[in-house]
Amino acid sequence: MSLPILQIVRRPGIIDLGWGHPDPELLPSVALKRATAQALDYFGAQALQYGFPAGPGPLIEWLTGRINEREGRATSSDEIMITAGNSFALDQVLTHCTLPGDTVLIASPTYHLAVRILQDHPVSLVPVPTDQGGLRIDVLGTILSNLRAKGHRAKVLYTIPTYDNPTGVCLEDERRRQLVQLATVEELLIIEDDVYRDLAYNGPAPPSLWSIAPPGVVARLGSFSKSLAPGLRLGWLTAGRSLVSKLAHSGLLDSGGGINHFTALVVTIVCQSGDYDAQIKHLCSAYRERRDSLLHALESHLPEGCSWKAPAGGFFVWLELPSKTNTAILRSYAESQGVGFMPGNIFHLDDRGKNCLRLAFTLYGPAELEEAARRLGMALRNFR
């Protein structure tokens, strides 16, 4: 028996909308093959050496230019660095910004595997509820005051304000301003997971918290996982100078000569050549069509009492089912009917979200999404 290569396990007969993975057909293998050869031609042996700890200059320069142009926030080269993607960056920020016993606030529901990363650290997690407008800033204010009354101070907040995983929601503009203001006053570091920013289907994404906050308040994590390919393990972060300096001068990056240096130079070529922007355009058009197919099919096939909000970007649709439905139990019945999803309880620290589920519309084409919605509708009607 050969050992596995991939995280995903495909089960014959099941259209599994539980996986938040891209369709292999949409991955830019031709552009990456070309860029790999060009990186070796252009950078020569420099591509194969230990790299600069903060990441190779040409990629930092390209990213800085793009952020300045798209987000209207002048970013200097000491406020940005290359990472191995958002999972790595989240782990590193927590390593360098928290101490054992610190309180970390997390939006709830939130990306379940970010919770796993947070739980690798000896911090205590406090959920902050969200609604259709994103994080509840009023409740966050109360939580912070209650903590203070008990002599505690929360150090960090982890949130996905743009095309959230799992809900697809964007934090409302007014709440973005309120959040940044509150964090500034409370000296709370916001970790803004911005992994879906480039996958915007209804016009430009809202401003990042990073772009509207005073320096040092937000560490924004960006990744090439969703826009190019997750197997690259490459991303970047923008944060205050002192945090970037702390991370870039860590033993990890000093010893390793940066992170994924060769990959970063290949991606530099993809970005400089225009292939990155072409890929984003291609993905947005494919994912927009898939999102619309799924939403249309849900309208046609789901029974009364189910609700959802159309996401303006990202990978996911979040469904709310009648309150008595337990999606953790529904899941195995639905799979026996040929459709998979992620049950809502997985994205919460407490027992909320039991009647919710997450569907990803990125792994399958429109016809399979339509069939998945039909099977889900049948499963919901027949489930006892």
Ligand SMILES: Cc1ncc(COP(=O)(O)O)c(C=O)c1O
């Ligand atoms: C919100 C969120 N953050 C981070 C990740 C993982 O990012 P990376 O591949 O850059 O580690 C994902 C992947 O699903 C995600 O949805």
